[in-house]
Amino acid sequence: MYSQAAMTPARNTAFLPVQPVQRAPTLQDVFRGQPVDSYSAGEAIFWEGDTAGHIFDVLEGVLRVCKILPDGRRAIMGFIYAGDVLGVSMQSRYLFTTEAVTDVKVRRFSRNRFFTLVNESPELRPQLLAILCDEMSAAQDQMLLLGRKNAEERVVSFLLAVHRKTGVGNTIELPMSRLDMADYLGLTIETVSRMMTALTRRGLIVATGRHTIALPRINALRDVAGTDEPRGGIQGGSSAPRRAVWPN
Amino acid sequence: MYSQAAMTPARNTAFLPVQPVQRAPTLQDVFRGQPVDSYSAGEAIFWEGDTAGHIFDVLEGVLRVCKILPDGRRAIMGFIYAGDVLGVSMQSRYLFTTEAVTDVKVRRFSRNRFFTLVNESPELRPQLLAILCDEMSAAQDQMLLLGRKNAEERVVSFLLAVHRKTGVGNTIELPMSRLDMADYLGLTIETVSRMMTALTRRGLIVATGRHTIALPRINALRDVAGTDEPRGGIQGGSSAPRRAVWPN
DNA sequence: CGTCACTTTGAAAGCTTTCAATAGGAGTGG
DNA sequence: CCACTCCTATTGAAAGCTTTCAAAGTGACG
Numbered sequence: 001m002y003s004q005a006a007m008t009p010a011r012n013t014a015f016l017p018v019q020p021v022q023r024a025p026t027l028q029d030v031f032r033g034q035p036v037d038s039y040s041a042g043e044a045i046f047w048e049g050d051t052a053g054h055i056f057d058v059l060e061g062v063l064r065v066c067k068i069l070p071d072g073r074r075a076i077m078g079f080i081y082a083g084d085v086l087g088v089s090m091q092s093r094y095l096f097t098t099e100a101v102t103d104v105k106v107r108r109f110s111r112n113r114f115f116t117l118v119n120e121s122p123e124l125r126p127q128l129l130a131i132l133c134d135e136m137s138a139a140q141d142q143m144l145l146l147g148r149k150n151a152e153e154r155v156v157s158f159l160l161a162v163h164r165k166t167g168v169g170n171t172i173e174l175p176m177s178r179l180d181m182a183d184y185l186g187l188t189i190e191t192v193s194r195m196m197t198a199l200t201r202r203g204l205i206v207a208t209g210r211h212t213i214a215l216p217r218i219n220a221l222r223d224v225a226g227t228d229e230p231r232g233g234i235q236g237g238s239s240a241p242r243r244a245v246w247p248n
Numbered sequence: 249m250y251s252q253a254a255m256t257p258a259r260n261t262a263f264l265p266v267q268p269v270q271r272a273p274t275l276q277d278v279f280r281g282q283p284v285d286s287y288s289a290g291e292a293i294f295w296e297g298d299t300a301g302h303i304f305d306v307l308e309g310v311l312r313v314c315k316i317l318p319d320g321r322r323a324i325m326g327f328i329y330a331g332d333v334l335g336v337s338m339q340s341r342y343l344f345t346t347e348a349v350t351d352v353k354v355r356r357f358s359r360n361r362f363f364t365l366v367n368e369s370p371e372l373r374p375q376l377l378a379i380l381c382d383e384m385s386a387a388q389d390q391m392l393l394l395g396r397k398n399a400e401e402r403v404v405s406f407l408l409a410v411h412r413k414t415g416v417g418n419t420i421e422l423p424m425s426r427l428d429m430a431d432y433l434g435l436t437i438e439t440v441s442r443m444m445t446a447l448t449r450r451g452l453i454v455a456t457g458r459h460t461i462a463l464p465r466i467n468a469l470r471d472v473a474g475t476d477e478p479r480g481g482i483q484g485g486s487s488a489p490r491r492a493v494w495p496n
Numbered sequence: 497c498g499t500c501a502c503t504t505t506g507a508a509a510g511c512t513t514t515c516a517a518t519a520g521g522a523g524t525g526g
Numbered sequence: 527c528c529a530c531t532c533c534t535a536t537t538g539a540a541a542g543c544t545t546t547c548a549a550a551g552t553g554a555c556g
Contacts, residue, residue, distance in 0.1 A: 067388065067392045069392070069396060069397075069474055069475050070474075070475050071474075073396045073474075074396070075391060075392045075395040075396045077388050077391055077392075089380065089381050089384035089385075090381060091378065091381050095384070095385050095388055096388060115377075119370070119373060119374075122367070125367060125373070126367070128377075129363075129376075129380075130339070132337065132377075132380045132381075132384070133337050133338060133339050133380075134339075135384060136337035136343070136380070136383060136384060136387065137337075137339075137343050139384065139387035139388065139391065140315065140325050140343055140344065140387065142391055143323060143325055143387065143390055143391060143394060144315045144317070144323045144325075146391060146394035146395045146434060147323040147394045147431070147432075147433075147434030148317060148321045148322070148323045148431075148434065149317075150511075150512090151511075151512070177534070177535090178534075178535060178536095179534085179535095183395070183396075184395075185395075186394060186395030186396065187512075187513090188512075188513055188514080189534090189535075189536095190512085190513075190514085190535090190536080190537085191511090191512060191513075192535095193535060193536055193537080194512095194536080194537080196535095196536090197536070197537080209521090210520085210521080210534080210535070226317055226318075226319075226321075227317050227318050398543075398544090399543075399544070425501095425502070425503090426502075426503065426504095427502085435544075435545090436544075436545055436546080437502090437503080437504095438503090438504080438505085438544085438545075438546085439543090439544060439545070440503095441503060441504055441505080442504080442505080442544095444503095444504090445504070445505080457553095458502080458503070458552085458553080497556100498555100498556095499554100499555090499556090500553105500554090500555090500556105501552100501553090501554090501555105502551105502552085502553085502554095503550105503551075503552070503553095504549100504550080504551065504552085505548100505549085505550075505551085506547100506548085506549085506550095507546100507547090507548085508545105508546085508547080508548105509544105509545080509546070509547090510543105510544090510545075510546085511542105511543095511544085511545085512541105512542090512543085512544095513540105513541080513542075513543085514539100514540085514541070514542085515538100515539090515540080515541090516537100516538085516539090516540105517536105517537085517538085518535100518536080518537075518538095519534100519535080519536065519537085520533100520534080520535070520536085521532100521533090521534080521535095522531105522532090522533085522534095523530105523531090523532090523533105524529100524530085524531080524532100525528105525529090525530085525531105526527100526528090526529085526530095
């Protein structure tokens with residue numbers, strides 16, 4: 001769900017005079033000069049099914065991306081942070097609703113013009129591709145989490161993912177509510193709460209506030225996560241219980 | 249990194265296998281003339297973590313794409329059919345293992361050259377984008393399924409998805425085993441089996457063989473699926489209705 | 497026609513959810 | 527600045543759905 005300012009190899013820098021850093025354009029540059037839109041926590045940026053008119057560059061704050069079933073069940077597909085680009089993996093309509101978790105500032109850009117621009121720029125094209133591949137990678141990790149991890153593994157995986165993305169030292173911020181976490185992890189708010197309590201009791205996490213948490217034993221957490229490094233294919237599978245590695 | 253490859257100027261145009269075609273070239277054209285590789289059911293095409301050297305055009309058969317946790321738990325991220333292109337959403341390494349569900353025939357093409365070609369073709373670029381967006385869309389539907397649907401809804405959603413993709417009349421083929429279905433739906437083989445039995449008893453499906461199934465009452469199935477048409481967002485924000493919006 | 501692998505079915509166990517109530521925090525107003 | 531209120535989070539206990547364990551059934555194939 002994230003995008004990275006991936007790959008911007010400083011290739012020509014050596015040839016450039018000291019002064020004007022004519023770095024290759026980044027996707028973020030596309031949004032330069034666009035007006036800044038502000039949203040308060042809880043506000044929607046757009047809804048699933050809306051005509052996908054814009055792409056967004058997130059300057060500040062955190063967003064959640066979600067889908068809702070007819071009976072009200074909600075699933076959060078991901079959280080979007082400052083520096084991420086929102087709305088690239090869309091064709092004509094938004095695939096999900098996006099709402100502000102915290103107060104948010106974004107720059108908006110016409111989707112058509114965005115794709116035209118990117119399409120015409122040999123520098124930007126690979127960046128777009130990189131974003132899409134990163135999103136796909138994150139989505140697949142999430143499918144693994146939702147399909148095969150238990151509650152504790154899900155919560156720990158989430159804490160570690162947040163740490164990787166925005167952690168400072170061994171501390172992380174969780175701006176979203178427990179309900180958001182639950183809807184992201186395919187759990188209930190109570191289960192998330194219980195897992196957090198259990199982790200605290202075991203000394204694996206230390207809650208400074210409800211939304212600030214220290215991870216004093218990250219490696220122990222990694223052991224609990226089930227895996228943040230899903231390993232490749234296994235042969236012969238010594239440990240694979242009942243679950244055939246080589247069906248058929 | 250594929251993105252670097254994408255930026256690499258074409259230097260060996262002479263080797264390009266894309267034949268002059270009258271109509272606008274399609275991604276499949278890129279694979280034309282490549283030798284056909286065959287795999288038997290159960291064989292792996294590539295492994296998660298392998299260097300992503302190739303992109304594949306599936307000519308025949310069905311593949312499964314999966315990830316495995318260290319203790320052997322497996323999650324299937326999707327099934328790939330003839331006509332699909334495999335391996336586009338990759339950076340330098342394959343994100344998942346791909347195995348043949350049935351006997352399979354594919355054409356293989358160097359990933360670097362593939363991205364170079366696509367990057368240089370104004371006709372192919374949008375097609376690649378479209379594929380990635382479709383993959384993203386499918387991944388998000390799957391996250392919704394895994395995070396918020398119950399066993400019955402998962403199985404029915406799957407049957408409907410297969411029908412949409414490859415159904416003939418009201419009949420579908422399920423070339424994969426129950427274990428594959430289970431690992432795709434985040435369930436166990438027993439639960440899948442029980443759900444199929446229950447659906448049969450209710451007359452919602454009719455099993456001709458273990459792998460051939462008729463859906464005589466598709467609309468009834470759609471009602472059961474939870475939704476194949478996730479509706480738009482909720483107004484307001486952080487206070488999503490905890491459960492059902494309407495009384496159950 | 498027998499074997500092997502996959503599937504179905506049954507019963508008990510387990511993990512997460514549901515229901516219910518208490519606790520904690522942030523913001524507001526006196 | 528403190529009391530009050532509302533909303534979010536935590537905790538407890540029971541219920542429920544899916545999994546686990548076990549065994550029988552079915553079908554493909556040599």
